[in-house]
Amino acid sequence: MIKHHLHSEILLSYAAGNSSPSESLIVASHITSCSKCRRDVETFEKLGGKLLEISNSVEVDSSSLDNIMSRINNDDYSIDSSDVLGTSDIFKNIPVVLQKYLPDGDSLTENWKKGIGGIKYFDIDLGQSNKNTRARMLSIPPGKKLPNHGHEAQELTLVIHGGFSDENGSYDAGDVAIEDENNSHTPISDPKEGCVCLVVYEGKLKFKGLFGPILNFLKI
Amino acid sequence: MFLENTIETADISAKMSYIDYKKDKAYKVLKPAVKDEELTRLISLVATDKDKSAFSNLFKLVGPRIKGYLMKLGSNDIVAEDLLQEVMLTVWRKSETFDRSKAAVSTWLFTIARNKRIDMLRKEIRPQLDPMDPMLTPNEEESADDAYGSKQQSLKINDAISLLPDEQSKLIKMTYYEDKSHSVIAEELKMPLGTVKSRIRLASTRLKKLLEGTIHD
Numbered sequence: 001m002i003k004h005h006l007h008s009e010i011l012l013s014y015a016a017g018n019s020s021p022s023e024s025l026i027v028a029s030h031i032t033s034c035s036k037c038r039r040d041v042e043t044f045e046k047l048g049g050k051l052l053e054i055s056n057s058v059e060v061d062s063s064s065l066d067n068i069m070s071r072i073n074n075d076d077y078s079i080d081s082s083d084v085l086g087t088s089d090i091f092k093n094i095p096v097v098l099q100k101y102l103p104d105g106d107s108l109t110e111n112w113k114k115g116i117g118g119i120k121y122f123d124i125d126l127g128q129s130n131k132n133t134r135a136r137m138l139s140i141p142p143g144k145k146l147p148n149h150g151h152e153a154q155e156l157t158l159v160i161h162g163g164f165s166d167e168n169g170s171y172d173a174g175d176v177a178i179e180d181e182n183n184s185h186t187p188i189s190d191p192k193e194g195c196v197c198l199v200v201y202e203g204k205l206k207f208k209g210l211f212g213p214i215l216n217f218l219k220i
Numbered sequence: 221m222f223l224e225n226t227i228e229t230a231d232i233s234a235k236m237s238y239i240d241y242k243k244d245k246a247y248k249v250l251k252p253a254v255k256d257e258e259l260t261r262l263i264s265l266v267a268t269d270k271d272k273s274a275f276s277n278l279f280k281l282v283g284p285r286i287k288g289y290l291m292k293l294g295s296n297d298i299v300a301e302d303l304l305q306e307v308m309l310t311v312w313r314k315s316e317t318f319d320r321s322k323a324a325v326s327t328w329l330f331t332i333a334r335n336k337r338i339d340m341l342r343k344e345i346r347p348q349l350d351p352m353d354p355m356l357t358p359n360e361e362e363s364a365d366d367a368y369g370s371k372q373q374s375l376k377i378n379d380a381i382s383l384l385p386d387e388q389s390k391l392i393k394m395t396y397y398e399d400k401s402h403s404v405i406a407e408e409l410k411m412p413l414g415t416v417k418s419r420i421r422l423a424s425t426r427l428k429k430l431l432e433g434t435i436h437d
């Protein structure tokens with residue numbers, strides 16, 4: 001049962017189509033398992049449809065219909081069903097939208113980079129034009145306590161596996177922690193399973209949030 | 221109305237849309253829901269039979285409005301024509317993914333147009349929910365009359381927008397029509413980013429509740 005959700009303005013941006021690549025990734029991953037936020041996105045898409053419906057009609061070019069008819073006459077497109085499902089067992093319980101960006105291996109984290117204290121991480125390349133937004137996978141060993149810290153800008157953390165807890169409660173698979181300049185806390189990873197999570201950072205170049213101190217210590 | 225609230229900017233295009241909106245409303249009163257049913261029928265002909273004359277009719281019916289919408293979002297005539305071609309090609313290819321029980325035609329077209337704009341204009345990867353993902357949780361229970369396709373529901377969306385205060389509808393408009401991220405909006409309105417986020421949170425939460433029919437003021 002998902003307890004911690006994305007904020008409404010983040011879901012609105014995703015539906016309107018103007019969230020950054022990294023924010024889109026975390027929204028798409030969260031709404032795969034969260035029907036509540038998915039329904040909100042659908043509501044905002046309905047609004048988009050309504051705005052389209054009440055737009056002015058503008059006459060289309062006279063050649064436009066001929067163009068599209070000749071394109072569909074020569075179209076040999078077919079839906080490729082082979083790229084729909086995850087191929088590897090290591091990606092079990094990871095949303096398909098996220099699997100695409102992760103390296104294959106004998107285990108999920110085999111080809112991730114090694115950090116201190118058993119932490120592993122993998123930077124997701126979304127080809128962002130804006131380098132101030134970043135997406136990173138983190139694997140944190142069980143029972144790891146992080147120093148109390150604050151934040152400078154928005155950082156979103158989606159738990160993929162295991163979990164963590166802090167002063168605000170506990171976060172399990174599917175939950176999203178939203179950190180901003182107004183909070184500080186002392187997170188600790190799940191004592192049995194540790195925590196695999198997707199962290200998305202918007203704004204400045206440094207990770208300052210939930211696992212920020214560790215990320216920065218890694219000099220990434 | 222949404223557009224009425226923002227019309228004080230003396231923005232000619234907003235006025236035009238408002239006039240168009242009024243015409244639209246009159247049209248709906250005269251011909252309730254016929255249009256959507258016809259579009260649905262054409263799309264299902266394309267999906268089941270790859271019916272080219274149905275597709276051609278569909279293009280004639282939705283093309284001008286999609287083009288108008290794309291131009292409202294800032295594309296010039298040439299770009300809007302190119303995008304329209306891409307949108308309609310996707311409609312042709314993915315017609316079988318249209319599920320009338322889940323979404324109105326306009327919603328489906330909106331998501332296609334949105335995605336094509338991102339592909340073409342931003343040249344960015346935009347990760348999206350995979351509708352075939354085996355991890356997908358089932359949808360929450362939704363009563364039959366809660367689906368948005370019907371005429372009543374269409375009117376309700378317009379009503380809902382009209383109930384937002386001016387500033388909130390302006391922020392929603394900037395998000396959809398001007399394709400602006402929160403940080404761009406913050407810069408333009410000379411507001412702290414946190415303030416913009418919390419105001420859009422307020423506006424979108426309110427709008428959502430209105431759309432879900434939980435507020436009736």
Ligand SMILES: [Zn+2]
Pocket residue numbers: 002004005006030034035036037038
């Ligand atoms: Zn959620």
